[in-house]
Amino acid sequence: MQSRKRLPTAAWHWLLVLPFVGLLWVPFYNRREPALAGFPYFYWYQFAWIGLSAGLTAVVYFATRDQDR
Amino acid sequence: MTHPNAIALVVFGAFFGLVTVLGFVAARWRRGDLDQLDEWGLAGRRFGTIVTWFLLGGDLYTAYTFVAVPAFVFGAGAIGFFAVPYTVITYPFVFVVMPRLWSVAHKRGYITGADFVRERFDSPALALAIALTGIVATMPYIALQLVGIQVVLGAMGVGGSGYLADLPLIIAFVILAAYTYQSGLRAPALIAVVKDAIIYITVIAAIVVIPAKLGGYAKIFAAVPAQKLILAAPKANDLGQYSAYPSLAFGSALALFLYPHSITGLLSSSGRAVIRRNTAMMPAYSFLLALIAMLGYMALAAGVDKNPAYADGFRRFGPNFAVPALFLSSFPAWFAGFSFAAVAIGALVPAAIMSIAAANLFTRNIYKEYLRPACSPKEESTVAKLLSLIVKFGALAFIVFSPQKYAIQLQLLGGVWILQTLPSIVIGLYTRWLHRWGLLAGWAVGMTLGTWMAHELQFKGNVYPLHVGGLTVPGYAALWALIANLAVAGALSVILPRLGFARGSDATLKEDYAPTG
Numbered sequence: 001m002q003s004r005k006r007l008p009t010a011a012w013h014w015l016l017v018l019p020f021v022g023l024l025w026v027p028f029y030n031r032r033e034p035a036l037a038g039f040p041y042f043y044w045y046q047f048a049w050i051g052l053s054a055g056l057t058a059v060v061y062f063a064t065r066d067q068d069r
Numbered sequence: 070m071t072h073p074n075a076i077a078l079v080v081f082g083a084f085f086g087l088v089t090v091l092g093f094v095a096a097r098w099r100r101g102d103l104d105q106l107d108e109w110g111l112a113g114r115r116f117g118t119i120v121t122w123f124l125l126g127g128d129l130y131t132a133y134t135f136v137a138v139p140a141f142v143f144g145a146g147a148i149g150f151f152a153v154p155y156t157v158i159t160y161p162f163v164f165v166v167m168p169r170l171w172s173v174a175h176k177r178g179y180i181t182g183a184d185f186v187r188e189r190f191d192s193p194a195l196a197l198a199i200a201l202t203g204i205v206a207t208m209p210y211i212a213l214q215l216v217g218i219q220v221v222l223g224a225m226g227v228g229g230s231g232y233l234a235d236l237p238l239i240i241a242f243v244i245l246a247a248y249t250y251q252s253g254l255r256a257p258a259l260i261a262v263v264k265d266a267i268i269y270i271t272v273i274a275a276i277v278v279i280p281a282k283l284g285g286y287a288k289i290f291a292a293v294p295a296q297k298l299i300l301a302a303p304k305a306n307d308l309g310q311y312s313a314y315p316s317l318a319f320g321s322a323l324a325l326f327l328y329p330h331s332i333t334g335l336l337s338s339s340g341r342a343v344i345r346r347n348t349a350m351m352p353a354y355s356f357l358l359a360l361i362a363m364l365g366y367m368a369l370a371a372g373v374d375k376n377p378a379y380a381d382g383f384r385r386f387g388p389n390f391a392v393p394a395l396f397l398s399s400f401p402a403w404f405a406g407f408s409f410a411a412v413a414i415g416a417l418v419p420a421a422i423m424s425i426a427a428a429n430l431f432t433r434n435i436y437k438e439y440l441r442p443a444c445s446p447k448e449e450s451t452v453a454k455l456l457s458l459i460v461k462f463g464a465l466a467f468i469v470f471s472p473q474k475y476a477i478q479l480q481l482l483g484g485v486w487i488l489q490t491l492p493s494i495v496i497g498l499y500t501r502w503l504h505r506w507g508l509l510a511g512w513a514v515g516m517t518l519g520t521w522m523a524h525e526l527q528f529k530g531n532v533y534p535l536h537v538g539g540l541t542v543p544g545y546a547a548l549w550a551l552i553a554n555l556a557v558a559g560a561l562s563v564i565l566p567r568l569g570f571a572r573g574s575d576a577t578l579k580e581d582y583a584p585t586g
Contacts, residue, residue: 016161023154024315030300038286042299046153047359053157054352057164061345 009064016060019053074397078225080406081413084267085241088260088414092248095255104447107180109253109454110429111337114175118346120258121338125347127261127418128334129156129325130354132217133210134361135268135412136389137477142365144388146297148310149477150362151317156355159322164348167326168341169498173581175336181426182332182494183434189497191573192505193438198512199490200434203329204460206487207427209479210328211464214423215242216479217416219468220386221409224393239465241413242420246461249421250454254337257421264414269357271408275367276360279399283370289363292370307541313532316544317481324484324547327491329426330419341584361392368395420461428456481531482523485547489515492551492558498582505573507561515554522546 022028029045036044099115101108116124134152141149170185179185182203187196219238227237248256283289290298300310325331338344373379373394382390396408432453437444444452467479493508503511522533523546533546566572 013165016164019158019161020319023158024319026300026311026314030302030311032299035287035290038288038290040290040298042147043150043290043363046150046157047356049157050153050352050356050359053161054349057160057349057352060164061349065342 012060012063015056018056019049022052023049074225074402074405076402077406077409078227080403081221081225081410084407084410085413088263088417089244089248091259091263092245092256093251095248095259096252098255098259103253104450106429106432106446106450106453107178109450110180110425111333112254112258114337115339116258116337116343117339118343118350121334121343122347122350123261123265124254124258124337124422125331125334125351126354127257127264127415128330128422129351129419130358130415131419132214132412132416133477133480134354134358135415136217136220136392137213137480138358138362139365139368139392140388140390141477142362143368143391144365146293147300148314148317149365150359151314151321152362153355153359154315154318155321155325156358157352158318159325160348160351162322163326163335164345166495166498167335168344168584169582170332170494171335171338171341171344172583173498173577176581177577180336181329181430181433182327182490183430185577186493186497187434187438188576189501190493190505190508191575192509195493195505195509195512196434196438198509199493200430202486202490202512202516203430204427206483207329207423207460208464208467208483210330210483211420211423211461212467213477213479214416214420215464215468216386216389218242218413220389221393221412223382223385224390224397225406225409241417242461242465245417245421246424246458249424249457249461253454254333254422254425257418257425258337260414260421261418264411264418267407267411268415271411272357272360274400274404275364275396275408279364279367279371279395282399283367286363289366289370293366306539307534307543309543313543313545316548317532320488320545320547320551321481321484323491323495323551324488327487327494328423328483329430330423333422333426333429364392364395368392371395371398373398420464424457424460424464425453427460428453431456478529478531481545481547482528484545485519485523485531485550486516488547488551489519489554492555501572501575502562503558504562504565504570506565506570507558510561511554511556511558514557515550518553519546519550522549 029042031042032040034041096103101113103109107114138149138152173185177188183196183200186199187193215238218241222237280286280289300314303309303311335344368391373391374383379394382394396405400408432449436452437449489512492503492511496503523531526533531546532543533549534541534543535549
């Protein structure tokens with residue numbers, strides 16, 4: 001729990017909860033419409049989260065980078 | 070496909086030969102003393118960001134990705150897409166938790182998760198349970214890799230009948246076993262680079278060429294039966310796929326980095342920053358996985374299951390034959406051979422890492438702990454090398470004696486078991502509040518309940534319908550077992566200290582978990 005001393009790190013980590021919420025609550029995306037480039041919503045929504053989640057992780061990494069030294 | 074396809078086979082053989090040579094040459098790469106376990110089994114903990122990215126990619130994106138997931142999508146539809154949320158949410162979890170494990174392992178010289186548990190909880194018994202779970206859970210996962218190799222060999226018409234049917238598979242595995250023995254973790258790390266190159270070429274070709282032939286993605290999705298295209302809506306008294314889908318994704322995501330081979334991949338990196346950087350970069354593979362999952366629908370749209378030329382393949386391998394049949398019907402023979410090499414090598418790399426990881430566990434936590442405490446480092450690494458052979462042949466037996474309709478069930482079964490180590494390893498990284506005997510009892514309950522559920526499902530599925538009041542909640546058996554595991558561990562952690570059971574002493578220090586100062 002030593003990260004508690006550095007509150008900012010723990011605060012940044014909360015961003016990483018978003019992919020869990022976005023992907024584990026099925027009613028958010030279990031639909032066909034609107035389709036995108038032939039992909040039903042169910043598929044392109046989850047495809048989009050791959051990039052979003054990677055982006056969020058990168059943001060948190062750069063924001064808390066000093067932790068690694 | 071009764072006649073061997075000569076051109077495909079020649080191309081396949083050439084690539085297979087190339088990686089075999091690389092496997093043996095790898096012993097000289099970043100040379101170290103291979104008679105030391107952390108040189109053979111962790112390649113000296115010197116892998117940087119790039120090599121770790123390739124190694125983890127080779128480690129985690131396996132025949133599961135190339136054969137099992139598209140086969141599940143092909144046969145079962147939207148539910149098979151759970152692999153995408155699974156491989157997305159696992160990385161934020163790893164980002165937060167696993168740098169702590171790397172730090173403490175680096176400072177105290179741990180090679181396995183069980184090493185950590187032993188010192189953290191002062192409990193050889195708990196460490197033994199963790200080590201055994203790792204070895205047992207790895208077997209069906211290696212078996213899944215074998216299914217991948219078996220299917221592409223079958224697609225090229227290799228293999229006779231009876232005992233001969235498995236001979237090519239056995240030959241491929243003997244080669245793998247030989248270079249793993251020789252070079253340790255360096256072999257799969259080096260081969261992973263080649264593997265990724267040919268897999269990216271195959272997948273890019275597949276997602277460009279095949280949809281063009283089939284008339285675009287809208288046409289492909291139109292070929293999917295409407296009730297399979299999205300998840301079935303819940304009924305009044307049954308959540309159905311609405312609980313099954315996220316529970317498979319969540320349970321698999323938590324389980325992934327508890328596997329011995331994932332921990333081996335993490336610990337072989339040169340620092341915690343390497344791990345954190347990689348969790349932002351690994352989703353590139355998840356994107357690939359999502360594209361490959363689409364191959365299941367392309368196989369449906371192409372109607373390969375109705376093509377008499379592939380009837381024999383589907384009869385022998387079931388839905389697992391969907392992707393090979395799609396490649397055969399869409400690509401010229403030489404490129405089909407190339408893509409089959411991609412699948413086979415994509416299965417060999419993780420199989421090598423998994424057997425190394427299981428060997429590390431046995432040697433460190435069973436052999437040295439219980440059988441030969443005084444063994445020398447050289448003896449330790451020799452035992453690990455031998456055990457890597459035994460584990461592979463154990464997996465071979467798994468596949469020969471227990472055929473599965475969906476290969477993905479093998480991986481999910483492994484997940485049921487490995488997830489039961491989460492309280493000791495992950496919660497243990499943060500607190501010692503859970504009592505060692507509570508953890509052991511919780512583990513025993515979780516393992517028993519998870520295995521019983523899998524048995525109730527006749528080892529053909531891993532989604533167990535739990536009845537809560539009047540409501541049926543189908544969910545991944547691994548999660549149900551974990552909940553029972555945590556409940557028992559928590560309750561006993563309250564009771565046992567009051568009855569005078571000691572917690573034992575913690576060999577790790579608070580600073581061990583923090584970045585190097």
